[in-house]
Amino acid sequence: MDRTAELRRLATDLREHDAVEDAWLAKSFTDRLLVVDLRTGSVPAEIRERLEEHDCYGANDVYETGEADASFAGSVGDETRHQFVDVQTRGDHQSYVVE
Template identity: 85%
Template sequence: MTDRADRLRELATDLREHEAVADAWLAKSFTDRLLVLDLAEGTSVPDEIRALLNEHDCYGANEVYETGAADASFAGAVGDETRHQFVDVQTRGDHQSYVVE
């Protein structure tokens, strides 16, 4: 595991302590590392959390991927929670996904 992954795992652990955050973890898309947040029902990403993520070079996936979505990080509803995804731009494109034929 890299130092970067360790730092982001620590950040996710810290974010779980925030009142608005139901869960936080690292995930991987095809080539990018994502920090995923599930927020309590009716909660949007607090400004202080978004600023903290930006300080760690994690930006809303919709913004990074230029999807045109109104919310920079919203990924959908999961039960009573809302999911938000943030791309680790420090390592963007460094990860590999494999296709098995």
């Protein structure tokens, strides 16, 4: 199975969890991210385990930001946003700046 399709399927499955408001794939400059908006403040253990089974880890940990929460990226309305890096393809993506 294609990695993008696998992660899209994971995002779709995560949306079925009661704690999840939304989940989708995004891209940073060089990495693929799985973004999860939660109705609760912290990531439930079963969601974190599911993400780790697919080699997706909290962006704060992967990028060694020093943040206490491994994945917290901010609040969006009443939800909290969490970002997870696809470490299987980390660094494989390229972004270009057009001048």
